[in-house]
Amino acid sequence: MAYFFQLLFAGVAQGCIYALIGLGFSIIFKASEVINFAQGELLLVGTYVVSAGVFEWHLPFFLALVLGIVVTVIISLLFERFILRRMIGRPVFSILMMTIGLDIVLRTAVIIHWGSNPVPAASPFSITSSFILGGVQFGANDLWTIGTTIVLCAALYYFFRYTKYGLSMRATALDQEAALAVGINIRTVYALAWGIAAFIATLGGVFLAIDSFAIDPTFGGVALIAFPAIILGGIDSVSGAVVGGIVIGVTQVLTAGYESHVTNIVGAGIHEITPYIIMILVLLIRPYGLFGSRKVERI
Amino acid sequence: MRTPARDTTSSQNQRAISQPPRLLGSISRWLALGIGLIIVILFFTIASEDWFTIVNYAMIAAIAALALNVLSGYTGQISLGLAFFMAIGAYTAALLGGPQPTSSLDPQGFGLSVLIWLPAAGIVAALVGALIGPTALRLKGFYLGIVTLSLVFIGQYLFRNLSSITGGPQGRAFPTPTFGDFSFSQQNALFGVAVTTGQQYFLFILLILVIAALFVGNVMRSRAGRAFRAVRDHEVGAAIMGVNLFEAKMGAFILSSFLAGIAGALFASYTSYITPTYWDLTLSIQFVAAIIVGGIASIWGSLLGAAFVFGLPQVIDHFSLLPTGGNGGGLNSGNLNALIYGVLIVVFLLFEPGGVLGLVQRCQALIRSLNHQEREGGEPAEIIDLSPHAGVPINLEDATPVKGESE
Numbered sequence: 001m002a003y004f005f006q007l008l009f010a011g012v013a014q015g016c017i018y019a020l021i022g023l024g025f026s027i028i029f030k031a032s033e034v035i036n037f038a039q040g041e042l043l044l045v046g047t048y049v050v051s052a053g054v055f056e057w058h059l060p061f062f063l064a065l066v067l068g069i070v071v072t073v074i075i076s077l078l079f080e081r082f083i084l085r086r087m088i089g090r091p092v093f094s095i096l097m098m099t100i101g102l103d104i105v106l107r108t109a110v111i112i113h114w115g116s117n118p119v120p121a122a123s124p125f126s127i128t129s130s131f132i133l134g135g136v137q138f139g140a141n142d143l144w145t146i147g148t149t150i151v152l153c154a155a156l157y158y159f160f161r162y163t164k165y166g167l168s169m170r171a172t173a174l175d176q177e178a179a180l181a182v183g184i185n186i187r188t189v190y191a192l193a194w195g196i197a198a199f200i201a202t203l204g205g206v207f208l209a210i211d212s213f214a215i216d217p218t219f220g221g222v223a224l225i226a227f228p229a230i231i232l233g234g235i236d237s238v239s240g241a242v243v244g245g246i247v248i249g250v251t252q253v254l255t256a257g258y259e260s261h262v263t264n265i266v267g268a269g270i271h272e273i274t275p276y277i278i279m280i281l282v283l284l285i286r287p288y289g290l291f292g293s294r295k296v297e298r299i
Numbered sequence: 300m301r302t303p304a305r306d307t308t309s310s311q312n313q314r315a316i317s318q319p320p321r322l323l324g325s326i327s328r329w330l331a332l333g334i335g336l337i338i339v340i341l342f343f344t345i346a347s348e349d350w351f352t353i354v355n356y357a358m359i360a361a362i363a364a365l366a367l368n369v370l371s372g373y374t375g376q377i378s379l380g381l382a383f384f385m386a387i388g389a390y391t392a393a394l395l396g397g398p399q400p401t402s403s404l405d406p407q408g409f410g411l412s413v414l415i416w417l418p419a420a421g422i423v424a425a426l427v428g429a430l431i432g433p434t435a436l437r438l439k440g441f442y443l444g445i446v447t448l449s450l451v452f453i454g455q456y457l458f459r460n461l462s463s464i465t466g467g468p469q470g471r472a473f474p475t476p477t478f479g480d481f482s483f484s485q486q487n488a489l490f491g492v493a494v495t496t497g498q499q500y501f502l503f504i505l506l507i508l509v510i511a512a513l514f515v516g517n518v519m520r521s522r523a524g525r526a527f528r529a530v531r532d533h534e535v536g537a538a539i540m541g542v543n544l545f546e547a548k549m550g551a552f553i554l555s556s557f558l559a560g561i562a563g564a565l566f567a568s569y570t571s572y573i574t575p576t577y578w579d580l581t582l583s584i585q586f587v588a589a590i591i592v593g594g595i596a597s598i599w600g601s602l603l604g605a606a607f608v609f610g611l612p613q614v615i616d617h618f619s620l621l622p623t624g625g626n627g628g629g630l631n632s633g634n635l636n637a638l639i640y641g642v643l644i645v646v647f648l649l650f651e652p653g654g655v656l657g658l659v660q661r662c663q664a665l666i667r668s669l670n671h672q673e674r675e676g677g678e679p680a681e682i683i684d685l686s687p688h689a690g691v692p693i694n695l696e697d698a699t700p701v702k703g704e705s706e
Contacts, residue, residue, distance in 0.1 A: 035441045083649065096444060097588075097591055098645060102645065103641075108637040224452075267459070273452055273453050279449060
């Protein structure tokens with residue numbers, strides 16, 4: 001039973017990382033109806049900068065973290081301002097490919113600069129620090145991940161509900177023309193959405209990197225697992241992204257923990273595709289996700 | 300042309316109201332064909348085996364790019380799952396055409412002829428497409444993109460585990476086309492001329508590419524093709540005009556899967572040994588890049604795009620302009636390849652959504668307008684000469700683009 005709870009805890013922590021990445025997706029989607037395939041590579045760049053900050057330039061961890069966040073936010077804002085904004089009104093396919101183009105360019109830039117060998121991940125706390133309660137080991141990093149996710153969600157909730165810019169973003173998501181009519185600056189809204197998404201992605205990336213000790217250029221692929229999370233929650237729902245992320249994280253870790261019993265039947269590595277299987281099942285029953293609005297298109 | 304469209308079992312009826320679409324209608328087309336043939340023959344006689352490798356891979360990629368263009372370009376359905384369907388085709392070919400296993404550890408193979416395994420590769424991929432289509436095509440836009448993306452991951456898992464067919468993570472060997480004693484793996488005499496493996500593959504792949512391109516081109520000029528484009532341009536409008544959305548999308552999905560299966564089988568056969576990791580998301584994305592760079596919804600665009608995205612890096616390698624490989628970072632040919640197509644996607648989408656083909660057409664229009672001005676010696680007179688069209692049946696080829704968009 002302790003094994004189960006151990007997996008459950010690890011799953012929730014893993015799910016929080018998916019939730020952080022997924023939050024970035026759904027904030028951008030809400031504001032501008034774009035799915036940002038480059039999210040994973042923003043995260044990659046951010047994590048590499050943090051790592052380089054600590055190990056190459058010998059900065060303190062938190063300064064490096066701030067530096068990483070600033071770099072990704074700037075990339076994100078530049079991309080939105082100079083490339084994506086010129087694509088408004090173009091087909092979904094073109095916009096999606098545009099973000100894939102950015103994804104490829106960013107990853108290649110990382111490979112050219114840092115090479116494809118793994119680099120160590122920066123971490124503010126000793127990896128082994130943890131405490132045991134009822135047979136379950138609570139790692140410091142996992143606790144920090146969960147805590148940060150909760151704090152961030154609360155902050156985002158406050159931001160969207162009570163601040164001027166948060167309200168502008170929600171208004172824009174609801175009806176762009178009406179938002180323009182009441183004097184909301186849509187440019188600011190888009191920029192804010194992309195900035196916040198990049199900020200959250202970097203945080204998620206840093207936590208994930210601490211878990212895996214080292215990062216390499218394929219690290220950004222984790223964002224592809226956040227897709228099932230946002231689809232599960234409903235692509236335009238911020239709370240859905242969190243719930244979806246945790247569900248995906250928990251099922252994935254549980255499957256990984258127990259799959260050794262059934263390897264003969266299902267083969268090795270099924271936990272890698274459980275998120276996608278869950279996603280397809282959800283899409284069959286509720287194409288707009290568990291919390292999404294029904295307007296999401298289908299035939 | 301304004302005759303109300305009856306229940307067309309398309310071509311027959313259209314033949315009745317206008318001339319049949321001709322493959323080689325005009326002198327300029329004969330000329331283009333002649334020049335093309337000369338280039339092919341010249342290439343065939345003087346190129347080295349390395350160049351055959353480059354061109355053969357680019358031609359196989361062109362078939363797959365055609366497949367993607369059918370689905371994404373003409374019908375407007377985002378797909379990132381092309382690699383999955385290529386893999387299905389490849390493993391069908393391997394299962395049917397591969398050598399009989401000598402030990403229990405070898406992957407299965409029935410040793411059948413290429414005349415069976417190549418069509419079967421397409422058909423099985425199409426069947427899988429038909430099976431998945433009804434689920435996937437309920438979704439639109441980004442959602443379809445993400446579901447097809449997950450196909451690639453699920454496929455990778457299956458290919459890793461179904462080791463009796465795929466050889467598991469270690470991969471397996473794929474069959475070489477063989478007609479009786481005439482195997483592509485060795486040098487053969489063709490009409491008294493000795494041809495190498497590369498040359499044999501070249502002829503074989505070229506033949507299939509030409510058939511595929513003509514086939515797709517003709518489908519797109521038919522009722523079905525116009526329905527595809529109508530679905531892409533405006534689903535509701537298309538439905539009102541009587542296009543069955545589900546049938547049109549399924550048709551495109553199945554045709555696309557079929558071609559992807561053929562391309563996958565050819566690729567695997569030419570490479571001869573592949574591990575399951577090859578069929579990954581990057582492969583799918585490269586093909587999307589290819590149709591964007593070449594030209595969306597166009598036959599020539601598919602060919603040009605494949606040449607750019609799959610041929611260019613090989614050419615750079617061939618002339619060894621940059622150091623290959625290494626994990627240490629810096630610019631090497633692999634990175635440059637990725638960088639080129641990443642940047643090309645962004646640049647073309649921003650400035651020339653028509654791709655290389657759009658660029659060519661724009662240049663043609665520019666040259667034409669320059670010539671025109673010189674001849675007229677002033678402001679071009681706006682004369683629309685309708686007389687040639689008055690009593691003569693309209694040439695279907697000219698009419699199609701307009702019809703396709705407005706139907």
